[in-house]
Amino acid sequence: MNRTSSYALAPILLLLSALFAGWNWYLQPERAGAWGASIALVAVMALVLLWADRSAKDDPGPGRAADTLRHAITSGGFLLVVSLGLKLAGGLGVLEDPDLERRSRMVVVGAFFMFTGNALPKWLTPLSQPQCDGSKAQAFQRFMGWTWTLTGIAYALVWLVVPIDLAKSVSIAVLVGGMIAVASQGVRLYSSRKAA
Amino acid sequence: MNRVFKALSDPTRRRVLQLLRERPLSAGELADQFAVSKPTMSAHFAVLQEADLIEAEKRGRNILYRLKMSVLEEALLEFAHTFGWEMKPAGSRHLARNLRAKRRPLKAEA
Numbered sequence: 229m230n231r232t233s234s235y236a237l238a239p240i241l242l243l244l245s246a247l248f249a250g251w252n253w254y255l256q257p258e259r260a261g262a263w264g265a266s267i268a269l270v271a272v273m274a275l276v277l278l279w280a281d282r283s284a285k286d287d288p289g290p291g292r293a294a295d296t297l298r299h300a301i302t303s304g305g306f307l308l309v310v311s312l313g314l315k316l317a318g319g320l321g322v323l324e325d326p327d328l329e330r331r332s333r334m335v336v337v338g339a340f341f342m343f344t345g346n347a348l349p350k351w352l353t354p355l356s357q358p359q360c361d362g363s364k365a366q367a368f369q370r371f372m373g374w375t376w377t378l379t380g381i382a383y384a385l386v387w388l389v390v391p392i393d394l395a396k397s398v399s400i401a402v403l404v405g406g407m408i409a410v411a412s413q414g415v416r417l418y419s420s421r422k423a424a
Numbered sequence: 425m426n427r428v429f430k431a432l433s434d435p436t437r438r439r440v441l442q443l444l445r446e447r448p449l450s451a452g453e454l455a456d457q458f459a460v461s462k463p464t465m466s467a468h469f470a471v472l473q474e475a476d477l478i479e480a481e482k483r484g485r486n487i488l489y490r491l492k493m494s495v496l497e498e499a500l501l502e503f504a505h506t507f508g509w510e511m512k513p514a515g516s517r518h519l520a521r522n523l524r525a526k527r528r529p530l531k532a533e534a
Contacts, residue, residue, distance in 0.1 A: 349493060349494060349495065350493070362488075362490060363446065363447035366491060370491075373495045
């Protein structure tokens with residue numbers, strides 16, 4: 229996602245999220261706590277976005293922390309819009325099948341893992357940091373990126389293909405498998421560095 | 425994304441990325457691997473940096489280059505490497521069209 233699209237998208241996604249949360253609250257007032265929490269989350273994200281905008285004015289260079297924050301808010305806003313939008317569609321009776329709503333939400337979560345994993349190798353630690361061993365840090369980041377991207381794809385596929393009764397347990401197994409792979413690779417690299 | 429495709433279209437730049445996959449390398453270490461002049465190598469580094477595929481970090485008097493590729497970009501690199509994907513220089517398509525037009529006899533002449 230480039231800087232321009234994320235600048236335009238983030239506020240739109242937050243506005244839509246707030247709108248969908250309010251609409252859901254109107255349709256299902258018995259779940260006021262959930263909708264209230266969603267609106268509070270959107271408000272916090274909007275505040276962070278304002279702060280990112282202000283700090284971006286002070287630091288116009290590339291690779292700024294403000295851009296990272298903005299991308300994170302855009303991704304979070306997208307997840308919220310899809311999730312609240314699907315709930316709203318269910319509430320309005322547009323989506324008759326409750327499984328479809330759940331499957332769609334989980335596929336979006338899988339896509340989120342995939343996009344996060346894709347971007348992971350780009351988040352670099354400065355080599356000047358004393359604890360940073362360039363080649364090992366790079367190897368770990370690449371492994372983590374690939375593992376997390378493939379985990380995201382597998383997670384989304386499970387929720388698309390596997391029967392709904394099995395999908396939850398299989399998707400959790402996929403997620404835990406990805407986490408274990410990343411953690412074990414991290415431990416392996418750390419212990420080999422200590423031994424060296 | 426166009427910058428990424430442009431960066432990956434050149435075999436020298438692809439080789440630089442493959443070398444950087446092993447570990448971060450200095451500009452000198454990278455230049456030693458290629459039989460091209462230093463200004464040419466600098467131009468290749470500039471294209472790769474512009475595409476955000478590598479990052480330069482100054483360490484003492486050396487410039488250290490390291491990989492900054494997303495998973496998708498790395499997959500594209502593999503694809504480009506496997507299929508020998510090369511971009512024609514800008515304007516070559518236009519040139520080829522002009523040449524074809526010159527060779528083709530005009531209808532009025534025929």
